Amino acid sequence: MTAVDLETRPAGVPDGTAAADLLGTSLSQLRDVVERATPVDVERVLHTRRRTLADFAVLLSPVAADRVEALARAAQATTIRRFGRTVRLFAPLYLSNECVSTCTYCGFSAGNKIARRTLAPEEVLDEARALRARGFRHVLLVSGEHARIVSKDYLVDCVRLLAPEIPSISVEVQVWDAETYRRLVDAGCEGLIVYQETYDRDTYRAVHVKGKKRNYDWRLAALDRGAEAGMRRLGLGALLGLHRDWRLEGLAMATHARALMRRWWRCEVSVSLPRLRPAAGGFEPAVPVDDRELVQLLCALRLFLPDLALSLSTREPPALRDALLKLGVTQMSAGSHTEPGGYAEASDAEPQFEVSDTRSPSEVAATLKAAGYDPVWLDTIGPRRSRL
Amino acid sequence: MATDDPLVIAGRSFASRLFLGTGKFPSNEALRTTIDACGTELVTVALRRVDPTAHEDILDAVPSDRVLLLTNTSGADDADEAVRLARLARAAGLPDWIKLEITPEPRYLLPDPVETLRAAEVLCREGFTVLPYVNADPVLCKRLEEVGCATVMPLGSWIGSNQGLRTKGALEIIVEQSLVPVVVDAGIGAPSQGAEAMELGADAVLVNTAIGTAGDPVAMGAAFKHAVAAGRQAFLAGLPAVAGGADASSPLTGFLS
Numbered sequence: 001m002t003a004v005d006l007e008t009r010p011a012g013v014p015d016g017t018a019a020a021d022l023l024g025t026s027l028s029q030l031r032d033v034v035e036r037a038t039p040v041d042v043e044r045v046l047h048t049r050r051r052t053l054a055d056f057a058v059l060l061s062p063v064a065a066d067r068v069e070a071l072a073r074a075a076q077a078t079t080i081r082r083f084g085r086t087v088r089l090f091a092p093l094y095l096s097n098e099c100v101s102t103c104t105y106c107g108f109s110a111g112n113k114i115a116r117r118t119l120a121p122e123e124v125l126d127e128a129r130a131l132r133a134r135g136f137r138h139v140l141l142v143s144g145e146h147a148r149i150v151s152k153d154y155l156v157d158c159v160r161l162l163a164p165e166i167p168s169i170s171v172e173v174q175v176w177d178a179e180t181y182r183r184l185v186d187a188g189c190e191g192l193i194v195y196q197e198t199y200d201r202d203t204y205r206a207v208h209v210k211g212k213k214r215n216y217d218w219r220l221a222a223l224d225r226g227a228e229a230g231m232r233r234l235g236l237g238a239l240l241g242l243h244r245d246w247r248l249e250g251l252a253m254a255t256h257a258r259a260l261m262r263r264w265w266r267c268e269v270s271v272s273l274p275r276l277r278p279a280a281g282g283f284e285p286a287v288p289v290d291d292r293e294l295v296q297l298l299c300a301l302r303l304f305l306p307d308l309a310l311s312l313s314t315r316e317p318p319a320l321r322d323a324l325l326k327l328g329v330t331q332m333s334a335g336s337h338t339e340p341g342g343y344a345e346a347s348d349a350e351p352q353f354e355v356s357d358t359r360s361p362s363e364v365a366a367t368l369k370a371a372g373y374d375p376v377w378l379d380t381i382g383p384r385r386s387r388l
Numbered sequence: 389m390a391t392d393d394p395l396v397i398a399g400r401s402f403a404s405r406l407f408l409g410t411g412k413f414p415s416n417e418a419l420r421t422t423i424d425a426c427g428t429e430l431v432t433v434a435l436r437r438v439d440p441t442a443h444e445d446i447l448d449a450v451p452s453d454r455v456l457l458l459t460n461t462s463g464a465d466d467a468d469e470a471v472r473l474a475r476l477a478r479a480a481g482l483p484d485w486i487k488l489e490i491t492p493e494p495r496y497l498l499p500d501p502v503e504t505l506r507a508a509e510v511l512c513r514e515g516f517t518v519l520p521y522v523n524a525d526p527v528l529c530k531r532l533e534e535v536g537c538a539t540v541m542p543l544g545s546w547i548g549s550n551q552g553l554r555t556k557g558a559l560e561i562i563v564e565q566s567l568v569p570v571v572v573d574a575g576i577g578a579p580s581q582g583a584e585a586m587e588l589g590a591d592a593v594l595v596n597t598a599i600g601t602a603g604d605p606v607a608m609g610a611a612f613k614h615a616v617a618a619g620r621q622a623f624l625a626g627l628p629a630v631a632g633g634a635d636a637s638s639p640l641t642g643f644l645s
Contacts, residue, residue, distance in 0.1 A: 080601050082548055084412020137439065266465055266492045307495040372414045378439040381463040381473060 013217045017224035018259035022252065025259075027199075030057045030251045037061035046070055051304050056254050059300035060247050068296055072327050075299035078306045079328045087368055088331040088376045089361065090138035091131045092172075092313075094340040095119055095158060097349055099144030101211025103197075105242060105276055105283045107352045108144040110210065114350035117340045118149050124158045128166050130343040134335065134361045137378040138168040140193065142352075143340075145174035145213060152180045156187045163188025168380040170233060174212070175222035181229035182386040190383040191233035192226035194219065195272065199252030203243045227264035230386035234260055235311065237272035240294070241285030250297045254304055261305070270309035270331065271301060277315050277353040291320060295327060302328035314357040321357055322367060334364035393624065395591055397569055398485075398517045398538040400456070402429045405586065406616045407458070407571060408609070409596025410434075410446060412548075418605050419449040426609030431455050432487045432594065434462035435473050440480070458519065460487035466500070467507035474511055486511060487541070488520040497547040497574075501528050505535070512536035521573055524555035529562045529570075540566060541594065543574035544585060548597040550577025553584055563589040579608075579615030586619025587627060 013019040030053060037058040045055040046067065058064060059071065096118035099108040107114065119127065124141075131139055141158060143150045150173065159169055170191025171184060181192065198204050201216055208214045223234045236256055238249040253271055260269045273294060276285035289297075301308060312321055312329045314336040321332065336355055341347030359367070365375040394401040408428040413419040423431060437446050438459075450457055459477040464470035467490065474486045488511065490504050491497040499521050505528065511518045517538045522528055524542040532540055542562055545551035552575060553559060563570050569591035576582050577598045585593050595612055602608035 084601050085414035086412060268494045369415060374413060374415050377442060379436055381436045381469065384465065
């Protein structure tokens with residue numbers, strides 16, 4: 001037997017989870033619907049009130065791309081009815097760029113010769129205070145995957161330290177078991193974000209070269225474990241551009257989001273649509289998703305799941321962010337630093353990816369107001385008591 | 389019109405029977421101007437949005453000298469969370485009036501009847517003035533009345549749907565049976581629907597999405613003001629019964645003359 005770098009956990013996902021629901025759905029059949037959709041189908045789906053997964057597939061089709069303006073109008077009206085003219089603002093706070101996983105697309109990847117840094121909990125608090133001074137009340141803690149340096153205890157300590165000052169704390173870190181999520185919830189964490197990166201198993205294995213992250217199923221069921229532990233908000237996403245077929249990723253994301261909403265009916269579910277950016281290690285996205293395709297995907301998600309929170313990061317340039325805002329985006333980061341440290345004072349650590357929208361939070365807020373949207377800095381009642 | 393027909397809730401009089409929710413407005417300024425234009429005297433604000441430490445807070449838009457602030461427990465999953473939020477509001481010096489919202493499912497925001505009744509019992513006992521948001525369930529409304537709620541607030545249809553009074557039959561029973569004011573909350577998407585709720589005997593309506601997301605929230609607020617007043621006036625005037633068909637002659641008893 002060769003030495004394995006796979007997680008020792010068994011493959012497969014537990015029954016009764018959104019992950020199992022997703023794996024039980026035939027995405028290839030839905031992909032066929034995408035291919036076979038006709039203009040008549042598109043008109044029918046545009047004018048129907050409740051849409052099925054097959055309807056979503058129609059909205060993702062190449063023929064629907066010709067009707068992108070109609071999609072956008074319907075998506076805008078749906079978003080305003082459900083969310084009003086409001087956008088929630090949040091900031092990522094990078095804890096560490098240490099990482100033991102080798103992932104071809106990520107600047108933090110283990111093999112990259114970059115300046116590594118992990119903030120001490122007190123430094124994390126300084127960063128949080130700097131964000132608070134800029135207006136943020138929703139903070140997302142992000143880190144690379146290093147179970148020893150960025151350990152469970154470290155994460156729990158960070159959350160506990162920030163909780164008295166930051167009303168809404170979410171985490172986007174390596175995936176953990178339910179018990180660790182329970183500890184995070186008890187410490188004051190209310191949201192869990194886990195991007196599957198790509199829902200295509202072959203691509204997943206190809207880009208996750210080494211490390212625990214290679215276990216697709218363990219990652220896929222992480223949001224279920226978080227919800228079980230009491231996380232109030234669940235966020236998923238795929239890195240657009242990683243797999244050659246963005247439509248298949250879209251189908252998987254929509255299926256996963258709907259399954260989470262049904263299984264964990266008390267949770268708010270959000271989807272992010274990050275397009276890959278150049279990163280350390282020389283990564284360039286192989287199959288870029290263009291603006292028109294991004295708009296189609298975003299509008300189709302909004303029309304399929306009217307209550308889905310849609311998140312947009314500073315990966316995208318200002319003009320595009322301002323335009324997408326009106327189509328269905330409901331939460332945005334602003335003024336982001338994607339390296340550990342950098343809010344309280346300048347940092348020379350390596351960023352995860354290049355930020356494209358470099359406007360300050362107050363500039364972004366002013367732009368929102370000028371567009372007739374209310375920037376919402378606070379919208380939470382805080383974490384749940386854990387349910388495990 | 390309303391000065392000689394005040395609405396009285398827990399001993400406090402309201403000249404306007406239009407209550408306003410504050411979500412979804414494009415700006416604090418739009419909210420402030422709309423409050424003026426629609427004449428409301430009761431505005432509900434989610435505690436989850438209140439941040440006294442912020443540069444600009446939603447409470448800044450509410451003129452507390454002439455408008456009663458009704459804090460709501462939006463976001464609460466269960467009775468314990470709602471009770472915690474109400475106590476937080478009281479500790480922050482906000483009025484003791486609580487709009488009790490327990491909506492564990494964040495998509496249709498439908499209220500949990502079991503948890504709502506549990507929380508209402510606790511809050512009424514602790515001296516809060518409790519206005520619970522509920523499904524249009526006549527028995528639940530009587531139970532909430534019994535534990536001491538100041539009003540009941542049944543939904544017309546689900547929040548933000550603008551679908552009007554889909555629960556009309558149940559609302560009529562609630563109006564018929566209630567000893568406390570009935571405020572139709574949620575789903576009212578047009579001034580005509582607000583008028584319809586008042587015509588069937590509701591004591592007030594609470595509107596948010598239809599005003600907050602209108603092309604011109606201020607003008608829509610004014611339109612609701614007039615519609616709610618008109619509906620109330622029609623109710624007081626006594627609407628004629630709707631006849632099942634023409635009733636021109638006496639075909640069965642004409643021979644008697």
